[in-house]
Amino acid sequence: MNQEYTFIFDKTPSRVRIQEHFPLIERICADFEQVSRSPLGQVLLVCDEHTEYMAQDILGMQELPRCVLPPGETAKHWMSVEAILGAAKEAGLGRDGLFIGLGGGMVSDLTAFAASIYMRGAGLCLVSTTLLGMVDATVGGKTGFDLFGMKNLAGTFYPAPLIYMPLDSLLGLPEAEWKSGMGELIKTAVLDDTEGLWERLRSLPPGGKPNLKDRVFQDNILACIVQAVRIKGRIVEADPKETGEERVRLNLGHTFAHALESAVGLGQVSHGEAVAWGMVRACELGYALGITPRDRGRAITSLIKGWAYETRVPYPLLEEPGKTEAFMRALEGDKKKKAGKLRFIVPCTQGVQAVFAEAIEAGLVERIISGA
Numbered sequence: 001m002n003q004e005y006t007f008i009f010d011k012t013p014s015r016v017r018i019q020e021h022f023p024l025i026e027r028i029c030a031d032f033e034q035v036s037r038s039p040l041g042q043v044l045l046v047c048d049e050h051t052e053y054m055a056q057d058i059l060g061m062q063e064l065p066r067c068v069l070p071p072g073e074t075a076k077h078w079m080s081v082e083a084i085l086g087a088a089k090e091a092g093l094g095r096d097g098l099f100i101g102l103g104g105g106m107v108s109d110l111t112a113f114a115a116s117i118y119m120r121g122a123g124l125c126l127v128s129t130t131l132l133g134m135v136d137a138t139v140g141g142k143t144g145f146d147l148f149g150m151k152n153l154a155g156t157f158y159p160a161p162l163i164y165m166p167l168d169s170l171l172g173l174p175e176a177e178w179k180s181g182m183g184e185l186i187k188t189a190v191l192d193d194t195e196g197l198w199e200r201l202r203s204l205p206p207g208g209k210p211n212l213k214d215r216v217f218q219d220n221i222l223a224c225i226v227q228a229v230r231i232k233g234r235i236v237e238a239d240p241k242e243t244g245e246e247r248v249r250l251n252l253g254h255t256f257a258h259a260l261e262s263a264v265g266l267g268q269v270s271h272g273e274a275v276a277w278g279m280v281r282a283c284e285l286g287y288a289l290g291i292t293p294r295d296r297g298r299a300i301t302s303l304i305k306g307w308a309y310e311t312r313v314p315y316p317l318l319e320e321p322g323k324t325e326a327f328m329r330a331l332e333g334d335k336k337k338k339a340g341k342l343r344f345i346v347p348c349t350q351g352v353q354a355v356f357a358e359a360i361e362a363g364l365v366e367r368i369i370s371g372a
């Protein structure tokens, strides 16, 4: 069942290991020395309160310096970065040290950011424990933390040379987190179907309670993760720092999603839930602009509804007074503007395409999100 895939981020190889069990610490260290071609110094394990229990699966009877963060998006702030840097200093890590991030996208984004600035760049290994982390967050070198109420306002590009995705970690994943990861998986299937991910997702029982004990479900999820990693890996190889037209495609649904997350308060809506809602809005924008064929938009929306995502407008939490205005302000501040211009990614006949906000009639986006 184990699969390995390497993609190159701007000349730096990232080796991804999708495997049944957790990697043991000896294995991680040996693999890291192999990929970095240099002897390893001190190691720091970073996790959150929900993923700490998995440390034992990696460490066995061994002890390692560790930094345990509070869980969830609300902890994705500078104080957590400082806590990681402080723990690294306390543990005596040098530039030859290794940060191991054990957790979902929150832990991996923060650990990778801290590793990228610690002594101008230390070793990094990510052990991903959420579906979202596996299919998206750990692949592609983006790191960061939330600042001034904006998601990932500060960050760096710092790809992990070594990434593990142990399926065992998903056994204890709460259903809401499965759903969150499914949102990013559906997004990946919409933007690139060369791997057959779209059909595979449609063949899964919709909204089905994940049953990792079931061999067929296990095989399907493994295949989905492998396909999503390959798709994202290829996109990142083609356009590592989102300076071209490739990587921006990954933002399908995200312009709406980030504004929603910011407007209702970070952590109130899971990232995948917001992306799913955002993809339906992107289809509606695409209809209005004559870019998204109706039958394609309907198929995307139906797959999203099948997983029981909130697709209504206005989003229930946006009904509170002042939230629509907050949404529009967050949109304006979206950092994915290029040359000061806001971009939306919408589905087209095959794949997706970018549309600049200036090509969109005034008031259309507001009507779409308010359902007016």
Ligand SMILES: NC(=O)c1ccc[n+]([C@@H]2O[C@H](COP(=O)([O-])OP(=O)(O)OC[C@H]3O[C@@H](n4cnc5c(N)ncnc54)[C@H](O)[C@@H]3O)[C@@H](O)[C@H]2O)c1
Pocket: 048, 049, 050, 051, 071, 072, 073, 076, 103, 104, 105, 106, 107, 109, 129, 130, 131, 132, 133, 136, 137, 138, 139, 140, 141, 142, 143, 151, 152, 169, 170, 171, 172, 173, 174, 177, 180, 181, 271
């Ligand atoms: N860097 C990127 O390219 C990129 C891409 C997409 C998303 N992200 C970021 O990823 C984050 C979302 O990732 P996420 O959904 O993994 O969130 P998360 O890391 O906050 O995890 C969600 C919840 O699940 C818990 N958890 C994690 N693994 C578990 C397990 N195996 N069993 C039980 N509980 C577990 C966590 O403690 C947390 O409470 C966001 O901050 C987002 O900005 C980054």
